[in-house]
Amino acid sequence: MTNFQEIVNTQLSILESYFPDLSEKQKAQFTALYALYADWNSKINVISRKDIDNLYLHHVLHSLGIVKMIKFKEGSSVMDLGTGGGFPGIPLAIFFPEVQFHLVDSIGKKIKVGQAVAEGIGLTNVTFRHCRGEEEKQVFDFVVSRAVMxxxxxxxxxxxxxxxxxxxxLPNGLICLKGGELQHEILPFRKQAISIDLKDYFKEEFFETKKTVYVPL
Incomplete structure (x- = not known):
C-alpha cells in the first residue's frame, strides 16, 4: 500500500486543482477525512475496502459533482437520502458551510460513521437521522442522493x-449522482430533467460515465 500521506497529498491536489478557492479550514477538513474513514472502515465497511485509497477521487470529488449543477445559496437546506457513511452530504457540507444538511440512512451503523466523521472534523451544519426516506417528514430546498435507487x-x-x-x-427539487446508461430512467422526466456529464468537468477516467441529474419537484 502506498504511503498514507502520499495518498492524501496526491488526491487532495486533484481536489484543489478543480476547486482552487477552498479556504484553509475546508482544506484541513477534507484532509482529515482519509484517516477518519480509513479507521472507521476497518470496523464498519462503509466504503469498499479496496476503494478506500480512492476516497477523494471516487467519493469526495464525485460528491462535489453536485456543485457543477448548483451553488446552493446561503441559508438553504438540503437532505441527503441514503447517505451511507456520509456521501454526498459530508463533502457538500464542507464545501457549503452556510447551508444546512440533513443526512438520512436506513442503516444505523452507517449513520454512526457519518456522525463520528462530522464530529471529527468539526462540522456544525449537519444533522443525522436513522430512518427510511418514507419516514422523514421535514421539508428542504433540495434532496440529494448518490446512486441509491x-x-x-x-x-x-x-x-x-x-x-x-x-x-x-434552480427551482427546488432532487439532484442525483448517477452512473451508466440513464436514458430509460430519465424518460418519465425528460421534459423537465437536466443532466450533465461529469466527464466535461473532471478529466479522470472514473467520471467517464458519471452524471449529475436534476429534477424540479
Missing part, C-alpha cells in the same frame, strides 16, 4: 420533502 422511486419518496418557497437559481 431508480429516479422514479426516489421522486415518489422525496416529493413530500420539497419546500415550496424558492430561493435558489
Amino acid at each position: 431508480p429516479l422514479s422511486d426516489l421522486v415518489k419518496i422525496v416529493r413530500k420533502n420539497i419546500r415550496r418557497e424558492q430561493t435558489n437559481a
Whole structure:
C-alpha cells in the first residue's frame, strides 16, 4: 500500500486543482477525512475496502459533482437520502458551510460513521437521522442522493420533502449522482430533467460515465 500521506497529498491536489478557492479550514477538513474513514472502515465497511485509497477521487470529488449543477445559496437546506457513511452530504457540507444538511440512512451503523466523521472534523451544519426516506417528514430546498435507487422511486419518496418557497437559481427539487446508461430512467422526466456529464468537468477516467441529474419537484 502506498504511503498514507502520499495518498492524501496526491488526491487532495486533484481536489484543489478543480476547486482552487477552498479556504484553509475546508482544506484541513477534507484532509482529515482519509484517516477518519480509513479507521472507521476497518470496523464498519462503509466504503469498499479496496476503494478506500480512492476516497477523494471516487467519493469526495464525485460528491462535489453536485456543485457543477448548483451553488446552493446561503441559508438553504438540503437532505441527503441514503447517505451511507456520509456521501454526498459530508463533502457538500464542507464545501457549503452556510447551508444546512440533513443526512438520512436506513442503516444505523452507517449513520454512526457519518456522525463520528462530522464530529471529527468539526462540522456544525449537519444533522443525522436513522430512518427510511418514507419516514422523514421535514421539508428542504433540495434532496440529494448518490446512486441509491431508480429516479422514479426516489421522486415518489422525496416529493413530500420539497419546500415550496424558492430561493435558489434552480427551482427546488432532487439532484442525483448517477452512473451508466440513464436514458430509460430519465424518460418519465425528460421534459423537465437536466443532466450533465461529469466527464466535461473532471478529466479522470472514473467520471467517464458519471452524471449529475436534476429534477424540479
